[in-house]
Amino acid sequence: MATFKEFRNNVKPNWCPGCGDFSVQAAIQRAAANAGLEPEKLAVISGIGCSGRISGYINAYGFHSIHGRALPIAQGVKLANRDLTVIASGGDGDGFAIGMGHTVHAIRRNINMTYIVMDNQIYGLTKGQTSPRSAVGFKTKSTPEGSIESTLSPLEIALAAGATFVAQSFSSDLKQLTSLIEQGINHEGFSLINVFSPCVTFNKINTYDWFKENIVNLETVEGYDASNRVMAMTKLMETNGMITGLIYQNKEKRSYENLITGFRPEPLTNQNLQLSVEDFDKLLKEFK
Amino acid sequence: MRVTLKEWASLISQLSWKIGGQQGEGVESTDRIFSTALNRLGYYLYGYRHFSSRIKGGHTNNKIRISTKPIRAISDDLDILVAFDQETIDLNAHELRQGGVIVADAKFNPVVPEGVEARLFAVPITAIAEELGTSLMKNMVASGASWALLGLPLEVFNKAVEEEFGRKGPAVVEKNVEAVRRGADFVLEQAGGPLGDFQLEPADGEQKLFMIGNDAMALGALAAGCRIMAAYPITPASEIMEYLIKQLPKFGGTVVQTEDEIAAVTMSIGSNYAGVRSMTASAGPGLSLMMEAIGLAGMTETPLVIVNTQRGGPSTGLPTKQEQSDVNAMIYGTHGEIPKIVIAPSSIEECFYDMVEAFNLAERYQCPVIVLTDLQLSLGKQSCEPLDYERIVIDRGNLVTNVPPSEDNVLFKRYEFVEGGVSPRVLPGEKGGLHHVTGVEHDETGRPSESAINRKKMMDKRLHKLDNLQVTNAIRVDAPHEDADLLIVGMGSTGGTIDQARVQLEQDGIKTNHVTVRQIYPFPTAQFKAYADRAKQIVVLENNATGQLANQIKLNVGVGDKVRNLTKYDGTPFLPSEVYKQSKELV
Ligand SMILES: Cc1ncc(C[n+]2csc(CCOP(=O)(O)OP(=O)(O)O)c2C)c(N)n1
Numbered sequence: 001m002a003t004f005k006e007f008r009n010n011v012k013p014n015w016c017p018g019c020g021d022f023s024v025q026a027a028i029q030r031a032a033a034n035a036g037l038e039p040e041k042l043a044v045i046s047g048i049g050c051s052g053r054i055s056g057y058i059n060a061y062g063f064h065s066i067h068g069r070a071l072p073i074a075q076g077v078k079l080a081n082r083d084l085t086v087i088a089s090g091g092d093g094d095g096f097a098i099g100m101g102h103t104v105h106a107i108r109r110n111i112n113m114t115y116i117v118m119d120n121q122i123y124g125l126t127k128g129q130t131s132p133r134s135a136v137g138f139k140t141k142s143t144p145e146g147s148i149e150s151t152l153s154p155l156e157i158a159l160a161a162g163a164t165f166v167a168q169s170f171s172s173d174l175k176q177l178t179s180l181i182e183q184g185i186n187h188e189g190f191s192l193i194n195v196f197s198p199c200v201t202f203n204k205i206n207t208y209d210w211f212k213e214n215i216v217n218l219e220t221v222e223g224y225d226a227s228n229r230v231m232a233m234t235k236l237m238e239t240n241g242m243i244t245g246l247i248y249q250n251k252e253k254r255s256y257e258n259l260i261t262g263f264r265p266e267p268l269t270n271q272n273l274q275l276s277v278e279d280f281d282k283l284l285k286e287f288k
Numbered sequence: 289m290r291v292t293l294k295e296w297a298s299l300i301s302q303l304s305w306k307i308g309g310q311q312g313e314g315v316e317s318t319d320r321i322f323s324t325a326l327n328r329l330g331y332y333l334y335g336y337r338h339f340s341s342r343i344k345g346g347h348t349n350n351k352i353r354i355s356t357k358p359i360r361a362i363s364d365d366l367d368i369l370v371a372f373d374q375e376t377i378d379l380n381a382h383e384l385r386q387g388g389v390i391v392a393d394a395k396f397n398p399v400v401p402e403g404v405e406a407r408l409f410a411v412p413i414t415a416i417a418e419e420l421g422t423s424l425m426k427n428m429v430a431s432g433a434s435w436a437l438l439g440l441p442l443e444v445f446n447k448a449v450e451e452e453f454g455r456k457g458p459a460v461v462e463k464n465v466e467a468v469r470r471g472a473d474f475v476l477e478q479a480g481g482p483l484g485d486f487q488l489e490p491a492d493g494e495q496k497l498f499m500i501g502n503d504a505m506a507l508g509a510l511a512a513g514c515r516i517m518a519a520y521p522i523t524p525a526s527e528i529m530e531y532l533i534k535q536l537p538k539f540g541g542t543v544v545q546t547e548d549e550i551a552a553v554t555m556s557i558g559s560n561y562a563g564v565r566s567m568t569a570s571a572g573p574g575l576s577l578m579m580e581a582i583g584l585a586g587m588t589e590t591p592l593v594i595v596n597t598q599r600g601g602p603s604t605g606l607p608t609k610q611e612q613s614d615v616n617a618m619i620y621g622t623h624g625e626i627p628k629i630v631i632a633p634s635s636i637e638e639c640f641y642d643m644v645e646a647f648n649l650a651e652r653y654q655c656p657v658i659v660l661t662d663l664q665l666s667l668g669k670q671s672c673e674p675l676d677y678e679r680i681v682i683d684r685g686n687l688v689t690n691v692p693p694s695e696d697n698v699l700f701k702r703y704e705f706v707e708g709g710v711s712p713r714v715l716p717g718e719k720g721g722l723h724h725v726t727g728v729e730h731d732e733t734g735r736p737s738e739s740a741i742n743r744k745k746m747m748d749k750r751l752h753k754l755d756n757l758q759v760t761n762a763i764r765v766d767a768p769h770e771d772a773d774l775l776i777v778g779m780g781s782t783g784g785t786i787d788q789a790r791v792q793l794e795q796d797g798i799k800t801n802h803v804t805v806r807q808i809y810p811f812p813t814a815q816f817k818a819y820a821d822r823a824k825q826i827v828v829l830e831n832n833a834t835g836q837l838a839n840q841i842k843l844n845v846g847v848g849d850k851v852r853n854l855t856k857y858d859g860t861p862f863l864p865s866e867v868y869k870q871s872k873e874l875v
């Protein structure tokens with residue numbers, strides 16, 4: 001069993017000092033160790049953005065892909081080799097703007113994997129434009145008069161799309177974040193973990209302090225039941241999504257791979273590719 | 289005046305039959321049952337579907353050419369037209385040869401248009417079907433009548449009916465057999481027996497494989513070991529996923545219908561990266577969406593197989609019509625410069641074998657491979673020569689396993705600079721194989737790198753991988769003449785049409801050679817040049833407006849002064865007569 005140190009590599013992240021993404025990286029490494037993984041059995045697929053660099057900073061199989069497409073790539077990886085633990089990750093622009101279509105459908109599909117979004121309410125890599133997560137009125141390079149579009153509530157959308165695991169955390173709460181990622185890894189099906197991960201360089205509004213003041217940890221909410229979808233939706237709406245912790249989990253629903261007709265427990269990568277003569281003849285016969 | 293091509297083939301060795309009506313009215317099923325029965329007798333068949341982008345209503349027709357010898361082209365003219373409505377007659381009767389036959393539903397009081405000399409048999413197709421219980425059986429009555437006029441044995445047709453309806457029980461089979469018999473009896477009485485001039489020579493009795501190009505490609509993919517397909521439905525590609533949806537579960541694989549083509553291609557990249565042969569298939573609109581991801585596969589040296597079944601573009605264009613206008617997009621699409629292979633099967637058999645080859649090429653050269661067909665090849669149902677199991681060879685290229693575990697934090701050199709440029713590839717899960725993959729320029733271990741020296745070396749490594757590219761039959765050649773008046777060049781589905789036109793050109797004393805370009809990119813310059821040099825003129829035939837293949841020839845082979853474009857972009861495939869006439873004019 002690997003320790004969290006074995007998930008570290010010698011690459012120095014090119015994130016700004018203080019960037020929330022450092023904690024996400026650390027939390028993934030710890031969660032992977034806690035979940036009993038080995039580096040070679042973990043595949044981290046990321047998109048493009050500051051956050052997207054994360055796949056290069058973890059000692060595992062890493063695939064740094066293109067903007068918004070980490071999810072379909074990650075799903076392809078998992079279907080090919082279901083023995084791998086697959087984590088997809090990227091920014092809020094990556095997952096909720098350009099990749100939003102994939103996010104919704106990956107949730108619906110419910111392949112057994114974990115998706116971690118580093119949500120800084122801004123486009124970091126392109127130097128500070130508005131994101132779907134930006135607040136109305138938020139002034140950025142691309143919204144000098146303040147954003148006039150509604151803020152997206154990705155977790156409400158996730159619930160509406162049939163999500164089986166929805167959680168949210170905060171870069172400053174490494175313990176909670178690590179635990180949620182570990183739970184996500186162990187969840188059968190698609191787990192979505194949105195992480196408030198402040199961009200210290202371009203977002204002067206949604207700062208560490210701002211989050212500390214505005215978020216509510218669900219552990220402190222009496223009677224909160226994460227198996228209750230209606231309660232989860234209500235809570236998200238009531239709080240404008242400013243909650244952290246496990247928001248919703250459906251332990252009943254089987255994951256996609258377990259529902260595909262004819263799909264075997266043995267990873268496809270280990271299976272024989274060659275058709276037998278008998279099978280081939282049978283297939284040909286259907287065309288006569 | 290139509291040019292009839294009967295000179296080169298006697299009437300009795302082949303004929304053409306067409307069924308037309310409103311979409312959703314049984315045209316497809318009549319065609320299917322009729323051709324299945326013909327296939328049982330061993331005839332070679334070649335089909336053409338005329339259809340529109342709607343499900344119910346709108347004129348549609350299916351044409352089959354029936355022959356005792358292999359055929360690869362639609363015919364200019366028509367011998368028998370089966371019409372479910374007057375519109376079918378009005379739109380298609382002009383194709384009938386002199387003395388051709390119309391079998392029409394008596395229900396609409398069919399009339400033969402002025403100027404058409406055809407024998408009309410008005411058969412109460414709908415009435416008989418309804419009498420037997422349902423107008424759905426129109427197809428049986430109509431095909432029974434056609435069958436009888438050809439004087440073919442009814443038992444064979446009944447066998448086909450049994451096969452089609454067997455699982456619905458004997459009562460259903462019996463009803464349909466009855467419908468066939470009633471159609472046959474009625475027309476025979478009107479015609480006074482089978483038509484003497486429509487008697488086909490007996491075929492060899494050997495049932496052929498009878499399929500569309502999309503079936504052959506899907507089967508080829510399955511045989512090649514493809515176990516995951518990710519795709520989004522589109523005409524004329526959907527049959528590939530439909531076939532694999534049916535078959536893959538038997539082999540542990542699966543098809544994912546994704547949310548769009550970007551997801552389809554990237555999911556396929558993910559599966560290939562993880563080590564399972566995976567593909568996607570689409571047409572022009574989907575390929576346009578995939579371009580960025582194709583670049584990712586090129587940059588990360590991930591094997592990838594994509595089928596593009598071309599249809600009429602641009603934009604939504606002519607979604608159900610023939611075109612070959614994506615050549616440029618397949619070669620030049622994607623920003624930056626990547627290694628990429630584009631191959632174009634030119635027959636139904638090649639559809640099968642080329643898929644096996646595509647998967648091998650993708651892994652051998654670790655790059656995207658696009659298999660380019662066109663609507664006629666993808667959807668035209670035709671007889672296929674036996675497919676050879678021995679030719680299914682799976683070659684996974686430079687894939688390494690059991691890599692010894694590395695020292696701490698030393699990554700596997702996934703992009704190692706090696707002779708030929710194809711680095712060892714290792715799959716996730718291997719303890720000693722840990723490495724990074726990125727669409728960002730990277731070093732040998734896959735770590736991002738902006739070093740100018742590394743950049744140049746990596747670009748060269750990737751791009752020169754294809755210097756030694758070996759594709760089976762990069763061009764296909766039929767060159768009987770040392771010095772030809774004309775070298776006719778084509779790709780995709782047009783080969784049979786070209787060959788048929790050549791018979792006539794040769795009769796006129798024009799010496800023709802024929803080259804089919806199968807390796808579209810990188811262009812097989814050396815192989816092609818030998819034949820280009822030996823021709824006085826080169827006619828490049830393609831279903832697009834701007835001569836995209838011709839431009840590749842000019843660019844790569846440099847014989848621009850000899851090249852003449854023969855283009856057609858009205859949505860219909862070339863007819864042999866058109867190729868004959870226009871080639872002749874160009875000489
Ligand atoms: C197709 C495409 N469009 C645009 C870009 C430019 N781009 C790179 S990252 C990015 C947005 C980054 O924002 P986010 O996903 O929130 O990541 P962050 O940098 O904030 O972590 C954009 C627009 C790109 N790389 N590819």
Ligand code: SF4
Nearest residue numbers: 016019050124199200
């Ligand atoms: S720009 Fe913002 S998101 Fe990007 S590394 Fe710096 S702090 Fe992090």
Ligand SMILES: [Mg+2]
Nearest residue numbers: 091092122123
């Ligand atoms: Mg962001």
